[in-house]
Amino acid sequence: MTHVIRAATTKDVEAMYEMAKLTGGGFTNLPPDRDTLAAKLERSAKCFAKNVDRPDDDLFVLVLEDLESGEVRGTCQLFTEVGQQWPFYSYRIQTHSQHSQELERTFRAEMLSLVTDLEGSSEVGGLFLHPNSRAGGLGMLLARSRYLFIAMHRDRFGERILAELRGIIDDKGGSPFWDGLAGKFFGMSFQEADEFNALNGNQFIADLMPKSPIYTAMLPESARAVIGLPHPNGRAAMRMLEKEGFAYEGYVDIFDGGPTVTSRTNALKTIRESQPAEISRCDLDIGDRVLIATGANENFRCCYGMIEAEGDTIAIDHNTCRALQVEPGDTAWTVGR
Missing domain, CATH: 2.40.40.20 (Barwin-like endoglucanases)
Incomplete structure (x- = not known):
C-alpha cells in the first residue's frame, strides 16, 4: 500500500493550490486562490476538531497522500449541510403542458426553474486527482473514502445527499450554458462569475437572476445541447456516482448546466455495505x-x-x-x- 486518504491540514495549502491550477476552470470547490484555499483548510480543521452529533454546516477536506514520497496527489470534500451560509440554488428541469381545443393539440414546454429544493442536504464534491496519478484505482479510493467517512460519522450528515458534476466547458474555458442564459443578466464572463462564486458565494445569483422560469426553447441551441451533461473529464465520475446509488432527477448547476445527482444517504452502496x-x-x-x-x-x-x-x-x-x-x-x- 503506497497511498492513504487522510484529513487535510493547513500545511497542505501549497499542494492544494498546485492541484487547483490544473483543474481547467469550473471547479468551484477547488479555486486556484491561495487565500481561499487556506481559509477552506482552516475551516475544515475546526470542523474536524468539533464534537457534535448533528449536521452543522461543516466542511471536511480529505487528501490523498503518497506514503513513499509524502506528496499530496488528490483531494475531495464533504459538506454536512448545504444552504446554511447562503442559499443553495439549482435549476430544475420541469415540463409545462398546455392544450388548445381549436388546434386540437397539446404543447409541452421544457422550463428551467430556479429552486432551493436541495437545501439541508449533505454534499460530496471537490474531488480532484492529479493527472499523473490516475491509475491503480486511486480515483475510486478518493470517491469512496468519503462515504466511509460518512458511515463512521453518520450523525453529522443529513438524510439526503447530492453531488454536482462540472458541466461542459469549451476549449477557451467558457461555458455555452452560461453564455446562453445567465451571462446575459450579469455582464461578466463565465470565468469571472465562476471565480467570484468560489471566492464570495452565489448570493449575487439571487440578487440578479430572474425568478421566473426560463423556457429552454428560447435559449440558443449551444446552451440547450449541454443542459444536464457532465464535462467529458467527469463522465467516469458520473458512472461511479451512479454505481454508488446517485440518480439524476433534473437538477442542473446554475453556472454551467452540469448535472446534480442525489440519493438518500443511507441508500448509498458503500454506506449500506x-x-x-x-x-x-x-x-x-x-x-x-x-x-x-x-x-x-x-x-x-x-x-x-x-x-x-x-x-x-x-x-x-x-x-x-x-x-x-x-x-x-x-x-x-x-x-x-
Whole structure:
C-alpha cells in the first residue's frame, strides 16, 4: 500500500493550490486562490476538531497522500449541510403542458426553474486527482473514502445527499450554458462569475437572476445541447456516482448546466455495505482486497488493504496496519471493492 486518504491540514495549502491550477476552470470547490484555499483548510480543521452529533454546516477536506514520497496527489470534500451560509440554488428541469381545443393539440414546454429544493442536504464534491496519478484505482479510493467517512460519522450528515458534476466547458474555458442564459443578466464572463462564486458565494445569483422560469426553447441551441451533461473529464465520475446509488432527477448547476445527482444517504452502496470490526492481528499474508478506514474526525485514514475475517474480528496485512497507523484491538471499517 503506497497511498492513504487522510484529513487535510493547513500545511497542505501549497499542494492544494498546485492541484487547483490544473483543474481547467469550473471547479468551484477547488479555486486556484491561495487565500481561499487556506481559509477552506482552516475551516475544515475546526470542523474536524468539533464534537457534535448533528449536521452543522461543516466542511471536511480529505487528501490523498503518497506514503513513499509524502506528496499530496488528490483531494475531495464533504459538506454536512448545504444552504446554511447562503442559499443553495439549482435549476430544475420541469415540463409545462398546455392544450388548445381549436388546434386540437397539446404543447409541452421544457422550463428551467430556479429552486432551493436541495437545501439541508449533505454534499460530496471537490474531488480532484492529479493527472499523473490516475491509475491503480486511486480515483475510486478518493470517491469512496468519503462515504466511509460518512458511515463512521453518520450523525453529522443529513438524510439526503447530492453531488454536482462540472458541466461542459469549451476549449477557451467558457461555458455555452452560461453564455446562453445567465451571462446575459450579469455582464461578466463565465470565468469571472465562476471565480467570484468560489471566492464570495452565489448570493449575487439571487440578487440578479430572474425568478421566473426560463423556457429552454428560447435559449440558443449551444446552451440547450449541454443542459444536464457532465464535462467529458467527469463522465467516469458520473458512472461511479451512479454505481454508488446517485440518480439524476433534473437538477442542473446554475453556472454551467452540469448535472446534480442525489440519493438518500443511507441508500448509498458503500454506506449500506460497510461494517466495523475489531482488528485481531496485523500479520496477514494474503486475503480479500477491500477498502479499509479507521479513526475519528482528524484521525481518519483510509486505504486499500487485505483482510480476513476471524469470527467477529478481522486480520489485516502489516503494510495496511502501518498505513492506517493501527494495531490489534483498534476498530476498522471495511467494504468490498
